Amino acid sequence: MLEHGSSAAAYGEASLAETVPPPRSEAANPAPRLRIGLLNNMPDTALVQTERQFRRLIGTEVDLSFFSLASVPRGPLARAHLDRFYAPHTALAAAGLDALVITGSEPKAARLDEEPYYADFTEVVDWAAQGTVSTLFSCLAAHAAVLHLDRIERRPMATKYSGVYACAASGVHPLLAGMAPVMPVPHSRWNDLPEFELAAKGYTVLRRSEDIGVDLFVREGASLMVFLQGHPEYETDTLAREYRRDIGRFLDGSRDTCPALPENYYTDDAAERLEAFAALAQAERAPALHADFPAMDATPPRPAAWQDGAARLFRNWLALVAANRALRMAVA
Incomplete structure (x- = not known):
């Protein structure tokens, strides 16, 4: 398992209402550092890049550990990398994590629940719902999670949503603190989750696009579950x-x-x-x-206008995790 400060780190001020700062190691009486896990299910060709992207957004003031599902098919080079720097998903429960980020994996089967890793994935979702302060699901992982939790089926589209889209806030929430009402967000997906079905099952949509539908939504519970249909972690290229x-x-x-x-x-x-x-x-x-x-x-792309908003979203998320962890510790 890779901890913050190890050689693989190269891979890879917000508040609840502008009042709860992010965890700072230099505070007079610092709280324990947040422990964040990344369950990286991305294909071999994007494995290291995904580490780098989320490492950049999560930052250096937390302890970040990497995990993988053994049931995601891997080639020999990726398997060697995972064996060196990752722990299996079965180690999550004993890792002492405060929060978890779960990425998707390029689908091979006609249905997500027919993927070879789906049983292991749902085991992690069930654990995270009780075992973390918050879990963040990225793109296809969001689709697989709501399918398991509430049997909400994603819908295939005739054409792929690929590009950077204006996404407007649809309410007030600590995750959106300090952000402009409309933010650019990269999306890259062939499927969509109907907003009316999410709302009917108790999910709260926080941001949407007129062009491509839901961007960011949450599910309240023992663990705050955060779902992204887009990819704010994407790099410029x-x-x-x-x-x-x-x-x-x-x-x-x-x-x-x-x-x-x-x-x-x-x-x-x-x-x-x-x-x-x-x-x-x-x-x-x-x-x-x-x-x-x-x-x-x-053939250069335009400047990555989404990256400041992505960094803010993750600072807000970490602040929310820290605040909710403190509440749990006060009650315990």
């Missing part, structure tokens, strides 16, 4: 690398349709060059063409 991957899948025949450009993401000049390449890809579809995909420096 993440959507660009996904688009390049999807073009490659189209060219080699593993994907039927040519992907659309991520929306609201590329500069105008970059979008023009990439659209020209997409037209060529559709006309001369062949794997060898992928070598001619325009270089990143010739």
Whole structure:
């Protein structure tokens, strides 16, 4: 298991109502450092990148440990990395965690509950509902969690939501403290959760987009469960690398349709060059063409306007975890 301060850390002021600061190690009477777990289920090609992204958002003032599901299929290199730096999900209960972040995994089965890891995943969800102060579910993990908790089925869409979308706050909540009413958030998904079904089961939607629906929602209980359909953790070039991957899948025949450009993401000049390449890809579809995909420096994305909001969201979440942990300790 990887703790804060280990060699793998390179991978990888908000308040309840602007009154509860985030945990600070230099406080006169510091509380114990928060212990956060990351259950990283991302595919091999995104495993280390995901560590880096969440390490950046969670920061250095907490102890971060990594966990994995053995039932997620892995290649030998990823397995070696997990064996070195990760603990199995069965170690979660004994890890003394205050909170947990759970990522998704690229689906292979027609239904999430048919995935090989689903039984282990639901075991973790059931434990987290009682064993943590809060658990945050990222994208596909959010879909799998609400399916298990309340049998809410995600709905496939005709086209993929890919891009950066304006998401508006739909209420007041400590997670949104200090944020603008409308924030840009990256999304990359083929499926959606109907808002009316979430509301009917007692979930509270905190942020939504007119274009792509629910972005951020929560479920109150013994543990505060936070669900993200988007990817605030994404780096500037993440959507660009996904688009390049999807073009490659189209060219080699593993994907039927040519992907659309991520929306609201590329500069105008970059979008023009990439659209020209997409037209060529559709006309001369062949794997060898992928070598001619325009270089990143010739097709830059716009500045990552979502990153300040993402950092604020995670500071707010950690502040909320710290405050709720203190309440639990006062009652105990």
